Amino acid sequence: MENQLKNAIRKLLEEKTVAVAIGYGRVGVDGAVGAIFVTNPDDVERLVWNSQCRQNLAVHLTRPEVKALGKPAVVVKGCDARAVVTLCNEAQIARENVYVVGVVCEGIVQADAAGAPTDKLCDKCLSCVEHAAKNVDLLIGDPAKAQELDNQNAPNAKTVGNQAKLAKLRAMSQPERFAYWREQFSKCIRCHACRQNCPLCYCNRCVADKNRPTRIDSSASLKGNFAWNILRAFHLAGRCVGCGACSAACPAGIELDLLNLTLANAAEEQFGYVSGRELGQAPLIGSYALTDKEDFIR
Amino acid sequence: MSHVITLDQLKQTLGAKLADGARVVAPVLRGELAFFQEVSDLEQASFAPRVRFQNSIKEFFFPRHETLFSFVRQGSDVQLTDAPDFDVEQIVVGARPCDAASLPILDPLFAWDYQDRFFQQRRAKSTVVVFACKESDGHCFCSAMGGAPDNTAGADAIMFDLGDGSFEVRCVTDKGKALFTGKTTESDKVGKACDPPKVDFEIAPIANWVRNNFSSPAWEELSLRCVGCGACAFVCPTCHCFDIVDEGSYSKGKRVKNWDSCQTALFTLHASGHNPRATQGKRQRQRMLHKFVIYPDKFGQNLCTGCGACSRSCGVAFGVRPLLTALAQEVAKSEN
């Protein structure tokens, strides 16, 4: 599969279909996997595809330094592909201006405290039913394998992994749940790794960075931390694709994906909306249907 | 002849300090991750061998968020109330040598002509007990930064885990002696740290390259994958840049000092909209310049202990060691 990927990207670069390919390479300590930006077809050998390709590379599509390189190809997993779709649906990128190389992903492993791979699958992968990336220009890997894995996961998709964790949280009393988040947010150092690693946190100037007026204290105090993390979750309501980039990047190990999943579940349950499912889908918050519920209006 | 203390005796010693009103900071497990934090009971502490922690002990000397003063507006006048002095004894125990080594590095900065009492009072009131390393990982490069698994820079005492529930204690300063005198027993057991981490680069030629290649295109190329968060700076024991902001309302509030990072686009953004460091390459360049050129120029020491916290915490497999490794290749290219 890795060779298939390298060949495909070599061709894209040689034929000048794209100017740069954003893929995974062994760039970190002990060969840790991170983004690489391949512009020369001879460099495709640096590309890798394995169960450590945790990062959502769609985050780079809106970075000005990367945009300056020209039309990109981007390697995406099923979850990452939804982020590309949402970026298109939110008019941040034009679909024709990016070449999406999807991969069949059999699951990504968690990293330990030092970023080294473990043998445990990420929580999001346990409930994944998109092992083959969708809405792509090219799919690398065996779609039949992906279908098989999708079928395996489908029956339990709403009850395992993060959904199971969330169900546990929701079963708590309100004070218990508050205590849980208080403990989580007390670890937050406001490095904003969650935001910077999130493909959908593309705001030119984040509300957390605005000071006219200051709506969120920039301090890593409990007050500032609650305001920041909850506001970010709200801004991702109906937008978060559940790729888990935020939690994976959080140096304090805060389970941010649970916060986002709460709202993603609400979007699906209340409006039948899944972010990034199809191109051309109007943003949930920015659209209105006659069938939308109104029972919350009192 | 060595001096040995059992884990129970260590906890008793620290417990007695707690009872005396001292503040004790120790590693605490929260889920699977270990954090340095203030403990109210020594049973919360975990002294199991571990390479590094999620945070650095920096925050007990230079907190992530600290009140400088508060104010109340009274008519057209404003009453200012100074933040209280830090006057409680603080014992930081369980730090790794690469963490404690940052403290003497930071001393001259906070004393550079103007005395930052917030850092200095905490320094004066603190006793730092480090644990010699039992293992290193691929992120560690203290050996390239003049450190070692048993380095005592910034430490008042160093402990060596003997693997049998006891530690050999070596006091480095009077503060260390004051903490442990009478608490240890004499023994012939001698502790040993792990071997120094292997490094395949040298700092001096890289620092030289950084100084002389301000305009190199390598900065932008190497920094493409950096997404510009502050994780590396906030977990770093030596990064000390901060922001000053007002909180509260116009009539009543406080001014606070918060950690800040040179990796964010906002760090140097002028009110006019001009930004001298508008791209990530320029921001990474600043980070490396500050660590390996500017700080040595000003204070004679590198602003890095080789602890590897940055790369362990990085969401995109970046950080100082990967960047140094990449820059070593630039050095090699320039020599050919």
Next chain:
Amino acid sequence: MENIYKPDPMEVVEVHQQTADVKLVRIKFRDPEKNANFKFNIGQFGLYSVFGVGESTFNICCSNSKDYIEFCFRKTGRVTERLWDVEPGDTIGFRGPFGNSYPMDAWEGKNLVFVAGGIAMPPIRCAIQYALENRDKYGKITIVYGARTVGDLVCKDELDEWAKAPNVDVLKTVDVAPPEGTPWNGRVDFVPTVLKDAGITGENTIALVVGPPIMIKLSLPILVDAGLKDEDIFTSLENRMKCGLGKCGRCNCGSVYVCKEGPVFTQADIKKMPDDF
């Protein structure tokens, strides 16, 4: 121990609106003893607070012979928007003086050329005031000051006062001609053009140039052509600062901390610094 981050409360004494978005504010220490003992050197800066809003950095723009401090700001950000509303009697905060200064003593006996553009007049005004207060100590004084329009000129009244002093040339200019009928006794040209026509000679001359980068860039060759050496051309830099004390780590250009080693630099200093402006 003293708290280096705690400002002194200051009373706003006078506020003078200069342009549509520029004001000059005069302040005094609330503590009379502090006010009497306060000393600063020409060219130093301070940090000015609106409590509950924040701090901003501005040059102390008056001469040091007064029993007050003046600063000038443009309404552009969070702090300056709130500063805009201060009135005499209000309290603001001040920390300073910080940074180095213009070597007014070393400049004695020399001709002085002051070149400023737009809002950059205040950092030069302190030196002009000082030089005029000590008129005998300096040679010919040439002031070239321009702004985009007549409405953007700050210290307009003072310009005419300064021109009345002996052996002082004040050359005012605007980029855009004022509407017909507007009284204007200056030129319509860019600052560097006016500077070129000013007949500067390099001998025994010091220049102080502060303004937008493009104005500085085009003015420097004119001064060099006139015979000024890099060591004789001064400027005052403005980088984003938070502490003013060399600690917060954001105002540096390479190994030079603008807050501690600046804000005053010669062209020779600047040439040694990396292009991190």
